[in-house]
Amino acid sequence: MTVTTDAAQALLKEGFAPWVQALDLSITEIGPTGATLTMPVAEHLERVGGIVCGQSLAAMADTAMVFACIGHMNRFHPVATTTLDTQFLRPATGDAIRCEAEVVRAGKALIFTRATLIAEPSEKPVATATATFFVP
Numbered sequence: 133m134t135v136t137t138d139a140a141q142a143l144l145k146e147g148f149a150p151w152v153q154a155l156d157l158s159i160t161e162i163g164p165t166g167a168t169l170t171m172p173v174a175e176h177l178e179r180v181g182g183i184v185c186g187q188s189l190a191a192m193a194d195t196a197m198v199f200a201c202i203g204h205m206n207r208f209h210p211v212a213t214t215t216l217d218t219q220f221l222r223p224a225t226g227d228a229i230r231c232e233a234e235v236v237r238a239g240k241a242l243i244f245t246r247a248t249l250i251a252e253p254s255e256k257p258v259a260t261a262t263a264t265f266f267v268p
């Protein structure tokens with residue numbers, strides 16, 4: 133069995149909080165090395181000044197790195213975020229944000245991941261993130 137983008141999208145709908153679903157994330161790629169998600173830039177994600185708020189970007193990064201873990205494990209096993217660090221490099225604007233998340237190292241108990249968030253269509257990196265997940 134291979135975890136498909138459709139199955140991962142269904143898990144996102146069933147298993148994640150309603151306000152995370154309000155980010156309108158699409159899982160475009162998932163596999164053994166990581167996952168890629170996109171998020172349309174929309175008014176309800178913007179803070180004052182018309183830039184995507186950091187809270188949305190951090191939640192997107194966390195979610196993308198969860199799916200990177202799922203892609204690596206190739207099964208829907210729960211993981212728990214134990215650390216999440218984000219760096220907001222420049223204001224996030226444009227049509228959409230793409231988050232490319234990858235597994236850096238996976239042990240028996242911990243999975244280390246990182247992610248880059250890129251604005252579309254400019255292709256400028258707007259944030260980077262790292263997270264560590266516990267595999268119960």
Ligand SMILES: CC(C)(COP(=O)(O)OP(=O)(O)OC[C@H]1O[C@@H](n2cnc3c(N)ncnc32)[C@H](O)[C@@H]1OP(=O)(O)O)[C@@H](O)C(=O)NCCC(=O)NCCSC(=O)Cc1ccccc1
Binds near residue numbers: 187
């Ligand atoms: C401004 C700074 C923090 C520092 O910049 P520096 O180290 O001095 O570097 P540099 O000057 O090279 O600028 C780098 C890039 O930034 C651009 N830029 C600079 N200034 C402005 C400006 N005034 N307006 C527009 N753009 C500006 C500049 O053109 C350049 O872009 P480029 O490379 O040409 O494409 C920058 O790293 C940044 O904006 N990070 C993202 C922060 C962020 O979005 N955080 C999350 C949202 S906050 C949140 O959610 C919490 C909250 C919620 C609700 C309510 C309240 C709070």
